Amino acid sequence: MEIAPDFFNYFEVAATILDNDKTIMAVSSWNDNGQHQFVRDPKALFRSDFFPGLGWMLKKSTWVELSPKWPKAYWDDWLRRKDIRKNRQFIRPEICRTYNFGEHGSSMGQFFKQYLEPIKLNNVQVDWKEADLSYLLEGNFLKYFAKMVADAKPLHGADVALKGDNLDGDVRIKYNDQREFERIAHQFGIFKEWKDGIPRTAYKGVVFFWYQTSRRIFLVGPDSLRLLGVEKAQIPLA
Template identity: 75%
Template sequence: MARFSCDFRWLLLVAAVAFIFIQMRLFATQSKYADRLAAAVEAENYCTRQTRLYIDQISMQQGQIVALKDEKKRRDEETVHLRALVRDLERKGLQRLNEKLEVPVAAVVVMACNRADYLERTVNSILKYHGSVASKYPLFVSQDGPDSKVKSKALSYDQITYMQHLDYEAIRTERPGELIAYYKIARHYKWALDKLFYKHNFSKVVILEDDMEIAPDFFEYFEAAAGLLDRDRSIMAVSSWNDNGQKQFVHDPYVLYRSDFFPGLGWMLSKETWDELSPKWPKAYWDDWLRLKENHKGRQFIRPEVCRTYNFGEHGSSLGQFFSQYLAPIKLNDVNVKWKSMDLSYLVEDNYLEYFASLVKKAKPIHGADAVVKANGVDGDVRIKYSDQPEFESIARQFGIFEEWKDAVPRAAYKGVVVFRYQTTKRVFLYGPDSLQQLRIEKT
């Protein structure tokens, strides 16, 4: 029994030693595998980092490839455009312009985009009166964008030199909700005018849009006005448009006015003025920008009583704003006025102040409410005073003329005075609180 008990203890000892040995081996094995696992995890993390780095590099290269493809596409399109333009210029013989002894009065450019039907109507209206003055007014169409129908339509006219503005630079609006179209238009205007003034070296340019018809005396009007631009530096531009040129507010096709408000819609400017405007041309809303006093610096604009352009563009970037009320009823002049035989010296700055002041001074003053009713009872011209913008808007609303102001200037105003016809021939002068002082009718 004692021997058996001794053997049992030895067996336990051997088992304990074997257990300890196995545990040590297991611990060593676990440590070994733990080290290997840690190394594997580290290797995996390294591979993940390298993979991400390679992915980023590949993405960057793919972005560069896409950019290069876009650049190649743009250059290919420009190459096609330039080849077509060279063929067109060779076909039309534009180089003959430099051989002519007669210096052009101005280039005429039609600004177009994606309305081929509108462009056709505009060009046909121009060509109706252009033939006899073609050498004085080289005709261009400047297209913004790649619309193939517009390009084909422009190239179908032998009398036209075609220009195409292809702009792939992204546009970022300055304020939420703004239309990108106004930014594109401003870029296009600058590009086209830079081309005409600095590449083709014209001294003056008449700007039309692809939704306009012109009057019979359009070209002679601008030829006579070009002389005014040359001799009177207080004139910033000449327009063929009157904002209050609706049929019921105009009468005399021979009358011109000066205005502190830029009318646009068919206008001419000189290279000297463009030299000033081009470097600071705005990103958008170029026409409102031109109406800021800081930009026209006290200079004024010539405008007719009866419009020499008619805007039929109900559908466009402005989404038909004001069309039915103010644009559709515009009277397009139908009298072929011989402007070159007329004396326009009354429009020179000092002469005009005296001329216009005499008209206002002779008009009968009307005071109080019901301006329209009181004007009905007067045979001759009348003048009505407004004290501020709200009162002007109220009076303008009664008559139906434009109520809008820009930079404290009513549309079509000169020295704060807005003039229009009423009951066919009578003039109505709406004048501000300091207009008579500015016209030197009353002392300050």
């Protein structure tokens, strides 16, 4: 595994957020949708309901809680279970701070060519000690992210990736269930996989990524606008 130049600085500063916010279970260096074509900002961090893995940090108290029942295999999927996570979330970067170059391993090379090999490893020396990360605290991030989603233009119908080519600015696309999410995700080329009812990288059911480097795409679940407290939650998006 290769690490970014700001890897240790990132975790050192993120530890403060981890210590001060009990709703955060761990901090990760990984974004499952961190392929070159889907990322842009080396300073952007997000909360997620999905455990990213691949370079992560948790508190000693959390380890004391989990270690007696830690599984011998597939512990990453175990951490993604709702009964283990207990509504806690994770901090992840937009651009990965680790790069997994091992095609052959315990995962048997699953997803490597399509999802892991194209991952962008951050090459910018971000001075995290000068960054204000208070927006990541639970109440602050909810408002911060909700505004981004609310400001995005709703996009309707089939072939949304093709329609997105002709729009300026951010867009949001509603999915009603896992099957519909997988269809839309396939059009854009992002991860389709869910674990215990949650798509990879999702926060409140919303999966975010950059598209053609000029606009943000928000895939919005059936309950996402309500969970985010967006005022337009009663307006159909699709």
